Amino acid sequence: MALPPAVELRRRNRAALLEQLHRHGPQTRAELTEALGLNRSTIGALATDLADSGHLQETTGQSTGSAGRPSTLVACVPQSITVSAVEIRADRLRFALVGLGGEVLERSETALEEGADAMTAVAGLTRGTAAAAVAAMPGLVDEGTVAHSTELGWVDRRVAADLEAATGREWKVVDTATAAAVGEWARGDAREARKLLYLHGGRGLTAGLVIEGRAQRGGSIQLGHIVVEPGGRECECGLRGCLEAEMEVRAYAEDIERTTLAAGMGDGAARDWLRRSGEDLGRALGAVVTATGPDEILFGGWLRELYLSTAAPVRSALAETTLPHLRSKLRLRTPVLGDEGALIGAAETGFEAVFDRMR
Amino acid sequence: MALPPAVELRRRNRAALLEQLHRHGPQTRAELTEALGLNRSTIGALATDLADSGHLQETTGQSTGSAGRPSTLVACVPQSITVSAVEIRADRLRFALVGLGGEVLERSETALEEGADAMTAVAGLTRGTAAAAVAAMPGLVDEGTVAHSTELGWVDRRVAADLEAATGREWKVVDTATAAAVGEWARGDAREARKLLYLHGGRGLTAGLVIEGRAQRGGSIQLGHIVVEPGGRECECGLRGCLEAEMEVRAYAEDIERTTLAAGMGDGAARDWLRRSGEDLGRALGAVVTATGPDEILFGGWLRELYLSTAAPVRSALAETTLPHLRSKLRLRTPVLGDEGALIGAAETGFEAVFDRMR
DNA sequence: ATCATATGTTGCAGACAACAACAAACCTCG
C-alpha cells in the first residue's frame, strides 16, 4: 500500500469544515453537524483530526442554558494558516497578514516613491510563511497579468511572474475593485446582496462584481472607460468621452475633500464639477447596471466622498438610464470597511485558494 | 443497515462520467480513465454499472490500428435521459426533446395566436417523460420569474410556477440570449471562447454571457435598454434614448430582410436606418464590452442580418467606445446554430441540472 | 434524586477507489 484510496472525501470534508469556521466564526460541533450535513461521529473525527494538526481549538463545556449535554465550541487557530495580502497603489503599498478566521495579524503601509519598483517593495514586506499571497491592484487584471492600468501606467505586465521573481513564491493577482467587493461581502455588511457591484475611485475608476459571494470570473469592469459623451474629451486610453476624461479625474478627484469643501463654501467651479461628475457617473453606472443587474452598489475610494456629498445627480442620472425593474431592486451605499476592503478581500481570495487546494 | 454511507463518491463519479460522454461524445474507456483521473478498475466498475442501468452502451473490440488490446468504446444511450426544451417567442413556440449526448430526438413548432396563453400551448407539446424541462424566453429572467419582457409583455410573471401548474412538472426558466450563448458554446463552434457574448435580436434586444462554459449567474443583459442617446426617443420601458427606441426596432427590424433588400436597391431611408442602427448598436455594445470584457461576440436573431449587411458602422462605433485592450481580443461573428441555439442551449442547461442532481 | 434531553464517543458494517497481478487482444518483426 502506498497512496490514498478514498482519502479524497476526507480532504474535502476537512476543507469544508475549516471553510465553514473561517467564514462563519466559532461554532459548536452540533452546529457544524447541521451545517455540513455529516454525522456526529464524522464531525468528531474531523474535528479531533484538525485539532491535532493545530488548525482548530476546542473549548469544552460551554453551558448554553438549555437542556442536554453542553456542546464543545470549536474555533480556528488564526496562526495555523495565514495569507499575505498586498494592495498596490500608485503612491503606496499596503500589506496585511490575515489569519484563518479573518483576523488581521499584522499590517503595514509604505509610501512608494514615484517610479520605484513596486515588486521589490512588496518583497520587503512579505515573509514566506503565508499559505497564499494575493496582490490587489487597480486595472484590468486577467490571470496574473495586468492588461491595462491607467493608474499604475502598466500595460500587459505579467505581474504574477514579476512578483514571483521578486519574492520567490507564487502570487495571485486580483483587481482592487473586485477584491474590495469580495471583502465587503465576506467581512462587511453586504452579505445579503446577491449581486454586489463595488465602485472604486483611485486614479482611475474601476468596478468589481461579486455574485452570490463569488467574484465574477474574469476580472474587473473598467468603469472609467465607459464612454458617456461620444466624441467628447480625449482620454489617456485613446478613446474620446470616457467617464474618466469627462470627469477630469486628475484635476478634481485626486483631492476630493478639498473639492467638496470648496463646493460647500460656494465655489462655483467645484459645485459644477460635482454636479456634472455625479451625472456622468450616474449615466455610466446606468449602462453597467443594465449590463450586469446588481442589487447593491457600493461607492468606494474617493467615490465615497463624491457620493456622500452629491448623491442626487448620481441617482437621477441613474434613474434616467436604468430599467425600472433593475432600479427598484437597487440599493446604493458606501462600504463599511473603508479603505481596508481591498486588502481584506484579497486575503479572502487567498483563503478561497487555500481551501480549494486542500480538496 | 439502511442508507448509503459514502455512496456520495460513487454518485459523483457516475455523474462525472456521464457528463464527460454527454459533452465530448463517445470515448474509449482508456480516454475516460485519462479524462476523469480515476483508476482503470474504477472506470470499469462505473461503466458496467451505467451500462446495466441502460445509460451507456459499450461497443467492444474497436481496432485502433496501434498496438495493444483494443479499447472498448463507450457511448451514451440518448433515450435513457431526455430533456424537454421550449423556446417561447411572442408569436410562436418551439419544442425539442433532446437525448443524452445532445441528439435531438423530437422537434416541433407551433404558431401562437396573439393573446393566446403560452402555458397551455407548452403543456400540449411536452410529455412527462423528460428528466428536466427548460423554457427559454426573451427578457429579464431571474429564478423562475420574468421580471420584465418587452417582447412578451410580461412583468414580474412567475413563469416557472405557471408552467408547473399547466404541465404538472418542474420547470427551469432561462432567457433566450443566455440559452443561445450556452448552446453555441456547447454545441456550436465557440468552445474556445473564454467569455462569449451572444446578442439576440427578437422583438427586443437582449444579450447573454457565458464564461468558460458557464452561464453568467443571474440572467441576461438588457441590451435594448442601454441608453445610447440621453434624452432621446421615448421607449416603452419608460426611459428615453434606449437602444431599442433609437433603433426603431418595431418599424424596421421586424422585417430585416426587406429592409436590407430595400437598402441594397438604393432606398435611402433603409440605408440610413442600417447605418444609424449599426452605430447605435456599436455604441451600446461598447458599454457592454467594457462592463463584461468578452472575447467573442455572436450576432443572433435578426442582428445576424443586420451585422452581415452592415458590419462597418458597428465595428467603428465599437472601436470608438471600447478600450483597445478589450477590443484587440474581440472576435465578432454570427452563430452557427442559427435559430436553434436557444433551444439547444436550454436543453444543455437542463442536462446540467440533471447531472447536478445526480451528485 | 431522577428523568428527559442533547451532545460527544466508540465499535462495527457497508461501500468505495487504488493497486497489483493476471488475462485478453492487438501490433510488429523476424
Next chain:
DNA sequence: CGAGGTTTGTTGTTGTCTGCAACATATGAT
C-alpha cells in the same frame, strides 16, 4: 506464422471512509 511487446479490461485484496447504533456524559426540569 509465432514470439515478444504493448495496451487495455478484469479480478481479488487492502486501507480508508462515513453512517449507524449503542453507550457515555453533562446539563436542565420535575
